[in-house]
Amino acid sequence: MKILLTKLYKVFLSEETQERIEKVILYLALVSFFIHLALTYLSKLEVIDFLSDSDFLQNPISAIYTPFSFILIYEVYLLIYYLPKSFTTYITKQYEIITLIIIRKLFKDLSSLELSTNWFDIKGDLQFTYDILASVILFYLIYQFQKQGKRKAVKQVDSKLNIERFIQRKKIIAVILVPLFFVMATVTLLGWLSDLSLSSSDSLSFESINNLFFDEFFTVLILVDVVLLLISFFYTDEFHKIIRNSGFIVSTILIRMSFGSSGLISTLLIVIAVLFGLSIILIHNKYEKHRLE
Template sequence: MTYSTQVNRLFLIVFGEKIQKRFENIILVLAGLGFLIHLLLIVLKTNNIGFLSEVNSSLLNDPITAIYTPFSLILIYEVYLLVFYLPRSFTSCVSKQFEIISLIVIRKIFKDIPQMDLQGDWYLSQHNLELMVDLLGFLLLFLLIYLFNVGKNRLPKKIVNDPKLLNFISSKKVVSLVLLMLLIITSFYSLISWS
C-alpha cells in the first residue's frame, strides 16, 4: 500500500461523511443544550438562586448573551470543517475562513448587545459605535462570502490525475490530520486550564 493510499484511508476515517454528520449532529445537540443551560444559568443568577448570585460575569446578565454559547460550539465545528477543507482548493479554504471570521464577529455582537447604552445620544457612546462598526463589518463579510461563493461556483471543476498534484494533495491531508490533532490537544488543554 502506497503512502498516498494510506493517507487517503486515514483521512477518510477521520473526515468521512459519516463522521462529519455525526459530529455535526453532536454539535447541534450540544449547541441547543448549551443555549438552554446558559438561559437557565441566567435565570438562576437573576433570581439570586445558589452560588450564581456571586458570579460577576457579563455573559450571565442578559438572555441575549445565551446565544454566545451555541455560536461558540458552531465555531468549533466550522474550524473542524476548515481543517477538512484544507486539502481541497485554495478557494474552498478561503471561503471557510471568511465564514469563521463572520461567526466570530456575530458571536461578539451578541455578547455586546446587552451592554448597549440607549440613554440620550446613543450614537455617541464608544461601545455603541464599536457595536455598529461590528455590525457593518459583519454585513460586509456576509456580502463578501456571498460574492466569493458565487465566483467560486463559476469556476470549472477539474479532475486531478497528475501524480505530483495527487502527492501534494496527500501532503495537505497529512497537514490537516496533524492540525486536527493539535486542535483537539489545545482544546482539551484550554478546557482543563479554564475549569
C-alpha cells in the same frame, strides 16, 4: 504509509465522520444554550451566586454566545475537512469563521446596549455599530469570494497527476491538523476553567474570552498556508498562482493581527483582510481567463 493515511483520513475526515460530528455539535449547542439560560435566571432569582457579577449571567441574550461557540468549533472542523477538497473553500471557511466571531460578539453587544440619544458617544453602542456594519459587508464579500472560487475551479486546467499529488499532500496536513486542533481546544478550555476557578467573578467578561483559542488557531493557519505555498512550488511555477497563494497568507495574517487590536481597528483589519483576499482571487481569475484564451 499510504494505507495508514487512508485509514486516518477515513477516521477523521470522511463524510460519515463529518455527519456524526455535525450532529454532536448541534446537540451540544442546544444543551449548552438551555444550561446557560437556566443559570442566568437562577442567578437573577438569587438561587445561585456563581458568576453573579459577570457578563455571562447578566442578560438572557448572552446565552446565545455559548451555542455559537460550539458552532465555531464545528466551522474549524469544516475548514480542515475542506482543505484537501478545495483550496478556495478552505480559505472561505477562514473568512466564515472570523465573520461568525463578529456575529457572536454582536450578541454580547446586544446584551449591554444602552440605547440613548448619545449613541455615538457610548463605547459599547459604537462597537455594536462597527460590528453590525462589518458583518453585513463581510457577508457580501464572502458571497463574492465563493462565486469567484467556483469560477476558478471550473476553469482549472492543471495536469490531473499534479492535482492528485497536491491533494495527497493536503490530506496529510489535514490528518495532522484534526488532533492538533483538538489538543489546542482542550488545553485552552482547561486553562480557561483553571483561570475561572482562581478569578473573581467580576473580573470575567466576554472581552476576556472572545479571542480565546482563535488567536492561536489563526497563527497555526498562517503556518499551514505557508506550507501549502511551499508545496505548491513542486507543482506549478506560474506567477499568478504563487501570488494568489501568497495573497491568502497575507489575508490570514491580517485576520490574526485583528485579535491583537480592539474597537474600530480590529473590525477594519478583518474587513480589509477579506477584501484583499477577494481582490487577489479576482485578479487571479483574470489571469486564468487570459491564459485559456
